[in-house]
Amino acid sequence: MERARARQPRKVVAQSHELEAHPQAVRVTVWLCATRPDSVWKLSPPRDTLGLALRGEEGALRHVALTVNGVRHELELEPRELLAYVLRERLGLTGTNIGCDTSSCGACTVLVNGESVKSCTMLGVQADGLEITTIEGLARDGELHPVQQAFHEHHALQCGYCTPGMVLAAVSLIEAGAATDEQAIRLGLEGNLCRCTGYHNIVKAVAAAAGVS
Amino acid sequence: MIPAPFDYEVAESPEHAVGLLREREDAKLLAGGHSLLPAMRLRLARPACLIDIGRLSDLSYVRDVGDEIAIGALTRHKDVAGAPLLQEHCGIVAYAAGQVGDPQVRHRGTIGGSLSHGDPASDLPAVVLALGGTLVARGPSGERSIAASDFFTGVFETALAPDEMLVEVRVPKLGPASGWAYEKLSRRAQDWATVAVAAVVERSNGGASKAAVGLTNMGGTPLRATAVEEAIAGGAPIAEAAAHAAEGTDPPSDLAASADFRRHLARVLTRRALERAVAG
Ligand SMILES: Cc1cc2nc3c(=O)[nH]c(=O)nc-3n(C[C@H](O)[C@H](O)[C@H](O)COP(=O)(O)OP(=O)(O)OC[C@H]3O[C@@H](n4cnc5c(N)ncnc54)[C@H](O)[C@@H]3O)c2cc1C
Ligand code: FES
Ligand code: FES
Numbered sequence: 008m009e010r011a012r013a014r015q016p017r018k019v020v021a022q023s024h025e026l027e028a029h030p031q032a033v034r035v036t037v038w039l040c041a042t043r044p045d046s047v048w049k050l051s052p053p054r055d056t057l058g059l060a061l062r063g064e065e066g067a068l069r070h071v072a073l074t075v076n077g078v079r080h081e082l083e084l085e086p087r088e089l090l091a092y093v094l095r096e097r098l099g100l101t102g103t104n105i106g107c108d109t110s111s112c113g114a115c116t117v118l119v120n121g122e123s124v125k126s127c128t129m130l131g132v133q134a135d136g137l138e139i140t141t142i143e144g145l146a147r148d149g150e151l152h153p154v155q156q157a158f159h160e161h162h163a164l165q166c167g168y169c170t171p172g173m174v175l176a177a178v179s180l181i182e183a184g185a186a187t188d189e190q191a192i193r194l195g196l197e198g199n200l201c202r203c204t205g206y207h208n209i210v211k212a213v214a215a216a217a218g219v220s
Numbered sequence: 221m222i223p224a225p226f227d228y229e230v231a232e233s234p235e236h237a238v239g240l241l242r243e244r245e246d247a248k249l250l251a252g253g254h255s256l257l258p259a260m261r262l263r264l265a266r267p268a269c270l271i272d273i274g275r276l277s278d279l280s281y282v283r284d285v286g287d288e289i290a291i292g293a294l295t296r297h298k299d300v301a302g303a304p305l306l307q308e309h310c311g312i313v314a315y316a317a318g319q320v321g322d323p324q325v326r327h328r329g330t331i332g333g334s335l336s337h338g339d340p341a342s343d344l345p346a347v348v349l350a351l352g353g354t355l356v357a358r359g360p361s362g363e364r365s366i367a368a369s370d371f372f373t374g375v376f377e378t379a380l381a382p383d384e385m386l387v388e389v390r391v392p393k394l395g396p397a398s399g400w401a402y403e404k405l406s407r408r409a410q411d412w413a414t415v416a417v418a419a420v421v422e423r424s425n426g427g428a429s430k431a432a433v434g435l436t437n438m439g440g441t442p443l444r445a446t447a448v449e450e451a452i453a454g455g456a457p458i459a460e461a462a463a464h465a466a467e468g469t470d471p472p473s474d475l476a477a478s479a480d481f482r483r484h485l486a487r488v489l490t491r492r493a494l495e496r497a498v499a500g
Binding site: 067069085087088089092108109110111113116119122124125127129130132133179183185195197199 | 221222223224225226227228250253254257258260261262270272274298321322323324325327328409410
């Protein structure tokens with residue numbers, strides 16, 4: 008406890024030699040993962056050189072209580088389990104899609120206490136005690152949520168992969184009162200990528216749901 | 221991609237967090253996680269222990285403390301952007317926080333994390349540097365204040381000791397003769413700045429009599445464009461002063477831009493930022 012530590016500048020991110028050799032490595036790698044996944048393996052050293060196998064044991068399990076779509080769940084989670092995986096693998100809520108897995112695409116967006124969050128960038132243990140809404144939790148009594156209905160009416164999806172995240176990001180934007188005009192909607196959805204629609208119909212749908220033209 | 225295993229502790233107070241930092245080997249603080257978790261998933265960072273300070277809601281505030289506005293380290297970008305006190309007295313901080321990433325990032329990321337992370341491409345460091353802000357760190361023997369000009373020491377490096385935690389950021393209230401602008405250029409939605417420029421000026425006779433200019437992503441740390449500031453203080457017109465913006469910088473070349481293009485951007489964005497700051 009009383010072990011003294013020299014007062015020296017702190018390396019905030021990584022002890023990794025890579026970062027020193029390549030200062031922008033984190034952002035660049037994130038970018039590569041999103042755009043050219045095949046190249047990432049060349050950037051990241053094989054697992055064993057990073058000491059993963061050496062560390063061996065898993066982090067201790069933690070007891071976590073999550074309320075997901077109004078239902079309380081008590082789970083024993085490893086701290087490193089990301090919320091996206093908890094929702095998909097532990098709770099079977101596979102409506103939350105994982106697109107990039109690098110915080111860029113927004114496909115994994117859920118609502119945490121009513122606000123949009125990329126669930127691939129939050130630990131399950133960080134969500135302890137919080138309220139999560141996934142796409143499965145939006146419809147009520149067989150009635151689509153107004154944003155879902157607007158996506159349907161405006162043909163705001165093609166393959167549908169981005170749709171759950173896009174809908175939840177839009178719900179959060181509208182609830183925050185920030186979907187005030189077309190430009191605000193476009194900016195407000197900048198965290199969500201769609202590879203199919205070209206965005207126009209998504210923006211129209213969100214505008215319709217928000218009651219703006 | 222799943223991070224390497226780590227232990228997880230929830231800090232109940234700043235003192236508890238600092239105690240854990242001393243006690244636990246290879247531990248890191250976890251605030252919003254929006255810089256740390258992406259790095260951990262890529263195994264670029266693999267701390268043995270995360271100390272979650274994200275629940276220290278007492279450190280989420282924006283307060284009037286006389287000549288300054290004090291911002292708690294755990295205040296999220298979204299709350300900084302929307303804080304009426306900042307909008308009224310130091311609008312550049314609120315505006316720049318609203319330029320960070322996208323709404324999802326702003327719902328989780330914190331001002332303390334942004335500054336402590338020491339990323340020269342982050343928006344708030346250059347803004348706090350241009351404002352001559354102060355960072356308050358808590359360590360085992362209490363609190364100390366660090367001037368922004370001493371805080372950023374290298375790429376992902378800061379003046380924080382391994383057992384210190386940033387608890388507060390202080391920025392000055394800007395007077396009625398002040399103007400400000402933050403000009404950020406990035407090539408893709410939600411991206412970090414290729415280059416950005418923070419300008420805070422004293423306006424006089426339709427021009428600037430004094431300017432403080434902070435540069436984002438023009439070197440290993442956020443930088444002050446001192447040559448520009450001196451030119452303005454010496455009475456040079458904005459266009460002439462802005463031409464000095466790349467002096468003394470060492471911008472990176474990467475996928476987004478070459479170093480040369482960044483130097484060009486620094487000059488152009490500095491001119492725009494100064495013009496906008498003077499305009500009001
Ligand atoms: C898709 C995406 C886009 C982004 N775009 C931008 C952008 O355009 N501009 C920009 O500026 N940022 C951007 N960011 C980064 C974002 O602003 C982060 O929120 C911020 O850099 C870190 O804050 P955090 O609270 O998430 O910190 P964390 O990730 O939790 O921590 C970051 C580092 O700081 C340390 N730390 C955190 N808090 C403290 C403290 N109080 N005291 C001491 N050390 C501490 C941690 O130990 C860690 O090493 C983006 C992030 C993502 C995922
Ligand atoms: S999966 Fe792409 S942001 Fe989470
Ligand atoms: S509908 Fe296919 S990605 Fe958006």
